[in-house]
Amino acid sequence: MKVLLIGQGYIGSAFAAELKTRGADWSAASHREVGRFSNALNLLRERKPEILINAAAFIPPNSVAECDLKPAETILGNTMFPQTLAHACEAAGVAMAQISTGCLWSDSEEHTEDDPPQRAFNGHCGLYVGTKVVAEEAVKKYDKAYVWRVRLPFDEFNTARNYLSKLIRYAQVYDHINSLSHRGDTVKACLDLWQKRAPFGTYNVTNEGAIAAREVIKMMEERRMLDHTPQFVPGPNGGSKLSVKKLLNAGVKIRHVKEAVAESLAQWKTV
Numbered sequence: 001m002k003v004l005l006i007g008q009g010y011i012g013s014a015f016a017a018e019l020k021t022r023g024a025d026w027s028a029a030s031h032r033e034v035g036r037f038s039n040a041l042n043l044l045r046e047r048k049p050e051i052l053i054n055a056a057a058f059i060p061p062n063s064v065a066e067c068d069l070k071p072a073e074t075i076l077g078n079t080m081f082p083q084t085l086a087h088a089c090e091a092a093g094v095a096m097a098q099i100s101t102g103c104l105w106s107d108s109e110e111h112t113e114d115d116p117p118q119r120a121f122n123g124h125c126g127l128y129v130g131t132k133v134v135a136e137e138a139v140k141k142y143d144k145a146y147v148w149r150v151r152l153p154f155d156e157f158n159t160a161r162n163y164l165s166k167l168i169r170y171a172q173v174y175d176h177i178n179s180l181s182h183r184g185d186t187v188k189a190c191l192d193l194w195q196k197r198a199p200f201g202t203y204n205v206t207n208e209g210a211i212a213a214r215e216v217i218k219m220m221e222e223r224r225m226l227d228h229t230p231q232f233v234p235g236p237n238g239g240s241k242l243s244v245k246k247l248l249n250a251g252v253k254i255r256h257v258k259e260a261v262a263e264s265l266a267q268w269k270t271v
Contacts, residue, residue, distance in 0.1 A: 001195060004029060004049035006085065007056030010161040011099055011150060014183040015055055018191060031056050031081065040088035051095040051194055054085050061160065064128040071127060078131035083138040090142045097190065098139040101132045102151030102206060106237035108177055113202040113246055124236035147202040148190050151242060155183045156267040164216070164264060168225060173213050174235030179206040179242040182260040189247060189254050198250040204242035207257035219265055
């Protein structure tokens with residue numbers, strides 16, 4: 001497995017760790033190195049990867065909602081950049097994987113990859129979600145591309161981007177039932193898809209099942225991890241639940257979300 005990884009933020013760093021664990025032949029490049037089509041194409045021809053994984057995105061440090069305040073950076077980073085990479089991969093004959101979002105529905109029903117998104121530029125975090133949706137459409141025009149959807153990533157490390165860390169901090173918590181993505185489980189599943197040479201296309205890469213925010217808070221309270229009692233509020237959108245049947249049918253295993261959350265809380269640590 002020869003991989004070119006773009007971006008080593010919250011999700012990208014988990015890919016890097018797993019690629020090291022697997023002893024993969026991989027290298028990394030920054031957004032600046034491949035921001036132009038010619039640069040991306042030259043790098044692909046030089047390094048000759050089998051697949052490029054784009055884990056880079058424009059995400060403000062506090063919340064994706066702040067993308068609405070920085071439209072130019074959001075459009076460039078989350079739509080135009082993936083499109084440039086897809087064009088370069090197509091020209092070089094290299095497979096591509098785009099990390100996308102699972103925040104595409106708000107009706108609390110379970111959705112498959114074939115269901116059209118309910119959310120895009122409309123509603124809460126509209127610019128972020130909208131640019132990711134448009135990026136999906138751009139990347140999917142290349143017939144050797146994956147779109148891997150991640151939803152509210154978390155693990156046992158107490159960091160700003162961790163969904164569990166956010167629940168600990170928030171005074172108000174949206175009263176939703178959601179699919180979640182354990183970082184380690186998700187990147188393993190993504191790489192398994194490639195190693196198995198699963199058909200190209202879109203995959204929901206979340207843990208199996210869904211979990212209510214109330215249930216997570218209760219688990220935290222039992223472990224005395226909270227110094228306050230959060231208020232549950234309806235929120236601007238409903239929950240988003242993603243089916244992983246396509247992932248499982250491809251022969252890729254992934255834990256149930258409740259098991260992954262329970263283990264993360266049991267092993268909780270600050271870095």
